[in-house]
Amino acid sequence: MGTATDFVLAEVRLFRASVDLSQDEFGRQIGYSGSHVSSVETGSRPPTREYMRAIDGHFPTGGRFERMLSELAPLDVDPTWLREWIEFEREASTLRWFEISYVPGLLQTERYARATLAGGRFTADEADRIVTSRLERQTILTRDTPPQLIAVLDEAILRRPVLDEPGLMLQQCEHLADLATQEHVQVHVVPLDAGMYLGLAGQFIIAELPDGTRIAHADNQLTAQIVDAPAGIARLAKTWEIVRNEALPRRQSIKLIKEVAKSWT
Template sequence: MHSTFSPTVRRRRLARELRRLRESQGLKLSVAAKTADVPQSTLSNIESADARRIKARDIDALVDLYKAPEEVRSALHELARESKEQGWWSSYKDVFGGNAIPDFEAEASMIRTYQCQVIPGLLQTPRYSEAVFRGGRAYSDDEVRRNVDARLQRQHILGRYQPPHFWAVIDEAALRRRLDDPEIMQEQLQHLLNMATRKNVDLQVLPFNAGMHAGLSGSFVLLDFPNPADPCIAYTETATASLFVQDSDSVQRYVTIFSNLNSAALQAPHTTHFIQQIMEQEN
């Protein structure tokens, strides 16, 4: 049975709480590890959210050392159990690798993204998504099918009970990129218009006439979570790697960039009209 929450978010929360408890007692990591009889490398991995398997005995020893109340002990054990669960994306390790964006999307309350080359993955139609993966000629037919299937699985979060608020700023270039079959792009643009009518979806187009703008360094995603204990993170991709940015100053820079893009982009009613115009021009 796969979980519908994020094991990684749970692991990060457990790490922050144990670090907070240690620091509240004025203990250095090395001293806490020695006193609780927990290997220092183990405690370091737990506090950095790198530990995949956390022993109940280690949590009990640390809770005793930090003099935390019983309800905290229970909550920490629950977080440790949940951090071991596997989400549906664990079946797609060949697609997502070790850093799975659905792991964070599963628990996000808001997802903000700027996309400069293609339509955001969460808004792609199956045929458009297939065209994206075939475009680089880097995937076999089977790999294309796996990638498209994984992308469609990700999209379920937008239609679930209490879905995240999805806010996308899309560069005009992504809307005008020509495909071998123009019908696929028409279908994709119509899908954007349909999705824009949902209460939890905001779409904005960043037109060419906006000139130079804050997002020239490339596409990115910002993920916010409902629990204040889970800070916002940023996500970006290169040709060879997926990068999660968690440093607060770096994340704030992405937040500022998105705010500037939001200001430069067309607002919702104008975006709808703009997409309709493109559809008429390309038809």
């Protein structure tokens, strides 16, 4: 970790000492385990915005720690929560990813990734940087010890036209079907006839780290955040089980993806 992060962690440790609490006691008061507090303070896991917000919410800090994390974050086209998430994504041994709007970023083609940024939200240079970053993130799936990726996506994603670009969705569906045959990648599709189900409330990802701890990313139209508080993780894990049960088995999902691909020819 860099010197800015080291400074933040030192401040967190000094603050805990100033309120005369052990790591276990401090963790109980802000809703985290003592081992989580220890991991943050020793730098083995980065402090998240949610963790800092928990400290600020329980103690009269005036929002000091969340503000400190924001001010020391490097300037980037990506928002702070995404920079935080990428670090967890790289460390994860398992990723459980549910999507209702787009093909999961780790499984996108370059054309599809660029199409998701259309609409005037970004300049050409910003779009190039985001696409480059997204493609770089995908390299975790080709490294010697890749994470196990289990992706569940709504069928509507596969059938939604993107910018009316000829061949774009055909290429994306074929790419998705090809990746889904790899041993460390599972893709499951929630069919349209599933109707309304709990997952429609929003996209989320649960990352399981090598030590067994879990971190999540969740978003909707208004917010996107890193979730590492136990209560939040438990709720998302329950939702994951529900949406996973709504999805087709692996082989049926691949068959459906290939059938949809043919509809784009």
